[in-house]
Amino acid sequence: MSVRVVARIRPLLEKELDKDVIVHPASNDDGKTSNVVKIPNPKNESEEFSFAFNSVYEQATSQEELFTAEVAPHIKSLFQGLDVTIFAYGVTGTGKTHTMRGGLKLADRGVIPRLLSGVYRRAKKITKDSNGETSVAVALSYYEIYNDKVFDLLEPPEKRTPSGLPLRAEANGKTIVAGLSERPCQDVRDFERLYIESNNNRITAATKLNAHSSRSHAILRVKLTQTTGDMVRESTASAIDLAGSEDNRRTDNDKERLVESAAINKSLFVLSQCIDAISRGDRRIPFRESKMTRILSLGQNNGITIMILNLAPIRSYHLDTLSSLNVSSRAKRIEVREIENEVVYKQPPRTNSGSSSGIARQPLRPLANAHNIHSGMVAAAKDKPSDRPVKAFSVYTDRLKPLPTSRPVANTTMKRTSPAHKRPSDSDGNGRPTKITRPEILRPAPVSRLAKPATLPSMSADQIEAMVEKKVSEILASRTQAAPAPPEINDAVQKRLDALEKRIEDGRHDDSRSEGLRFLLMARQHKERGEDASALKMYEMALPHFPGQARLLGKIEKLKAKLDTKREGRGASPGEMGDDVDERPVTEKRHKKPSRQTNDDDYNGAEADDDDESFVGKGQKKSKKTKAVKGSSVEPNAIEDGPSSRSLLEIVNSRDVSMIMTLQGFGPKKARDLVDYLELLSEGDGGRIDSLAQLRAVPGMGGRTVDRAYEGLSACRAC
Numbered sequence: 001m002s003v004r005v006v007a008r009i010r011p012l013l014e015k016e017l018d019k020d021v022i023v024h025p026a027s028n029d030d031g032k033t034s035n036v037v038k039i040p041n042p043k044n045e046s047e048e049f050s051f052a053f054n055s056v057y058e059q060a061t062s063q064e065e066l067f068t069a070e071v072a073p074h075i076k077s078l079f080q081g082l083d084v085t086i087f088a089y090g091v092t093g094t095g096k097t098h099t100m101r102g103g104l105k106l107a108d109r110g111v112i113p114r115l116l117s118g119v120y121r122r123a124k125k126i127t128k129d130s131n132g133e134t135s136v137a138v139a140l141s142y143y144e145i146y147n148d149k150v151f152d153l154l155e156p157p158e159k160r161t162p163s164g165l166p167l168r169a170e171a172n173g174k175t176i177v178a179g180l181s182e183r184p185c186q187d188v189r190d191f192e193r194l195y196i197e198s199n200n201n202r203i204t205a206a207t208k209l210n211a212h213s214s215r216s217h218a219i220l221r222v223k224l225t226q227t228t229g230d231m232v233r234e235s236t237a238s239a240i241d242l243a244g245s246e247d248n249r250r251t252d253n254d255k256e257r258l259v260e261s262a263a264i265n266k267s268l269f270v271l272s273q274c275i276d277a278i279s280r281g282d283r284r285i286p287f288r289e290s291k292m293t294r295i296l297s298l299g300q301n302n303g304i305t306i307m308i309l310n311l312a313p314i315r316s317y318h319l320d321t322l323s324s325l326n327v328s329s330r331a332k333r334i335e336v337r338e339i340e341n342e343v344v345y346k347q348p349p350r351t352n353s354g355s356s357s358g359i360a361r362q363p364l365r366p367l368a369n370a371h372n373i374h375s376g377m378v379a380a381a382k383d384k385p386s387d388r389p390v391k392a393f394s395v396y397t398d399r400l401k402p403l404p405t406s407r408p409v410a411n412t413t414m415k416r417t418s419p420a421h422k423r424p425s426d427s428d429g430n431g432r433p434t435k436i437t438r439p440e441i442l443r444p445a446p447v448s449r450l451a452k453p454a455t456l457p458s459m460s461a462d463q464i465e466a467m468v469e470k471k472v473s474e475i476l477a478s479r480t481q482a483a484p485a486p487p488e489i490n491d492a493v494q495k496r497l498d499a500l501e502k503r504i505e506d507g508r509h510d511d512s513r514s515e516g517l518r519f520l521l522m523a524r525q526h527k528e529r530g531e532d533a534s535a536l537k538m539y540e541m542a543l544p545h546f547p548g549q550a551r552l553l554g555k556i557e558k559l560k561a562k563l564d565t566k567r568e569g570r571g572a573s574p575g576e577m578g579d580d581v582d583e584r585p586v587t588e589k590r591h592k593k594p595s596r597q598t599n600d601d602d603y604n605g606a607e608a609d610d611d612d613e614s615f616v617g618k619g620q621k622k623s624k625k626t627k628a629v630k631g632s633s634v635e636p637n638a639i640e641d642g643p644s645s646r647s648l649l650e651i652v653n654s655r656d657v658s659m660i661m662t663l664q665g666f667g668p669k670k671a672r673d674l675v676d677y678l679e680l681l682s683e684g685d686g687g688r689i690d691s692l693a694q695l696r697a698v699p700g701m702g703g704r705t706v707d708r709a710y711e712g713l714s715a716c717r718a719c
């Protein structure tokens with residue numbers, strides 16, 4: 001099934017009462033809320049963009065209504081052995097913490113306390129119905145990712161180490177936090193005490209945009225262990241309150257807040273890149289570029305995933321809201337394998353006779369390694385398809401078109417024709433919203449609070465679902481074939497990188513060494529992707545941790561020479577250097593004499609069996625490199641084909657003003673002018689810009705702007 005994405009629009013806050021409300025759910029003809037969120041086009045207020053979700057919850061939706069509709073149905077699945085992930089996403093101050101945690105009053109309790117109440121209630125029932133044969137144990141872990149470091153929230157802050165806890169990939173593909181504590185929790189009271197206590201350990205601060213802004217991503221992991229005789233099954237519910245993205249032009253953040261904000265924005269940027277890459281069908285998904293995305297592992301985790309997009313309804317959030325609508329509407333296309341966790345036996349494993357349901361099963365593992373356990377009773381129930389959660393695709397989905405040749409068509413018919421017949425479409429294949437002429441008079445807020453799934457009269461939901469799934473598979477398959485393969489890291493190299501990462505995360509090094517090894521790891525990853533300038537930057541950042549290390553110095557010199565040759569060969573500005581753009585940190589560092597003699601053990605341990613040339617798949621790449629160093633005519637297409645160029649052109653061709661404004665050097669005017677130009681183009685030859693050269697030639701653009709935008713993206717990839 002795909003990730004279920006629902007939007008929740010928060011009510012106006014007291015201080016906002018005179019503000020202009022611009023975000024609202026579309027209404028069906030019967031006056032009920034549809035699954036579409038509408039927001040004006042910032043450059044033409046007479047038009048509205050529409051974004052379709054699996055459900056939309058308007059301002060007056062209560063905590064209970066949201067929980068009952070979106071989370072409660074999955075508690076049963078959790079007990080059937082499926083992992084459930086619920087996460088709140090949105091700009092700062094839009095209600096993520098309110099949704100996930102909520103207030104202390106009964107009616108204000110958010111998803112997390114309600115989830116726990118539901119879990120205990122069901123556990124009690126299961127134990128009672130089985131006459132005590134099945135027991136259910138609940139254990140909690142709770143941690144935050146702050147400035148890309150993981151801290152245990154069940155431990156007091158003074159116990160934190162500055163580098164935080166390491167992540168580790170398990171053999172079953174799950175990413176876990178090594179050394180995280182886990183506390184058994186007997187009942188709701190036990191949970192509430194622990195939860196309130198540990199929330200005090202979470203880092204929040206007052207910002208201009210939110211008086212209690214979460215400065216970290218908080219992840220609560222509820223582990224359920226069901227035991228019946230010698231059979232045990234574990235499943236996990238993860239509830240994640242992401243920190244909100246913030247536009248620092250609006251925050252007046254001080255230095256500390258800015259550092260936090262940069263870490264938050266970077267991880268959310270990586271998340272959006274992951275979502276884009278998955279929805280494009282890319283082979284490489286940049287999960288590893290932030291801890292939050294590694295842990296979330298969107299589309300990699302089995303089970304059920306629900307994304308709650310929190311939205312503020314007012315104008316001051318306009319561009320930020322558009323941007324998060326864009327990202328989240330793409331997330332709907334992410335497929336998650338719905339695999340139940342395996343029954344494990346306390347005694348030597350027996351043959352699993354009950355696995356004929358066609359569900360992909362994981363092999364039996366000994367209890368010590370068991371992650372996911374299931375009671376016999378529940379296992380028996382898995383054959384009943386009716387117990388499975390409702391599929392997210394059931395009625396609404398994006399109207400998918402192949403990327404990105406299509407351009408959005410102004411949809412003027414949707415406004416008044418029966419929405420039951422017209423599938424509201426939020427986007428073209430690129431997640432771009434459909435423009436809809438704005439009604440002259442806005443309808444009053446819909447009477448119904450909860451969005452009901454739309455129905456199509458002539459086809460059953462199953463038929464539609466099958467049709468949509470088929471279409472999606474076809475499109476993804478054709479994209480995979482058509483899309484230029486992103487630079488891939490070959491298996492052998494990936495293994496080495498993983499080994500190095502494991503070594504770092506084993507934590508056998510002091511902080512400085514670990515930090516140095518991390519930079520080496522990143523350097524190698526960049527180098528593998530052909531991003532030499534970024535690799536150089538990382539090697540240079542590793543240098544202070546391995547002072548005087550001759551081979552490291554050698555690598556740095558080699559890379560510098562390579563980049564210099566390229567630059568001279570091309571006679572181009574740094575912005576034209578593709579991923580090899582010169583983004584070196586302060587040069588003095590490089591020439592500084594090392595202050596102490598190095599102990600090279602760690603460095604050699606990390607780099608041991610490979611020098612620059614042998615590291616990368618030997619022979620064939622080597623010849624490419626030689627060419628690259630020598631050639632002035634080398635790779636004129638490397639810039640155009642590089643990942644940063646592709647991202648830049650993709651953002652430009654999205655014609656999304658808010659997205660374009662995220663590019664370095666693009667203010668609102670430049671972004672709007674560019675979109676206008678693209679609109680003009682589309683009347684002629686397709687309306688796309690296919691190369692940086694073409695972008696530079698756009699009237700009023702200027703080569704420098706393109707270079708700056710390019711550099712900004714390259715730096716983002718490097719940071």
Ligand SMILES: Nc1ncnc2c1ncn2[C@@H]1O[C@H](COP(=O)(O)OP(=O)(O)OP(=O)(O)O)[C@@H](O)[C@H]1O
Nearest residue numbers: 010011092093094095096097098210213214243244
């Ligand atoms: N549905 C709602 N009903 C009533 N108040 C709400 C609702 N959603 C949010 N609020 C209020 O809006 C304010 C901001 O909400 P909250 O702190 O949850 O935002 P956030 O998205 O978690 O922000 P950040 O990312 O900065 O942590 C709070 O005062 C909260 O009580």
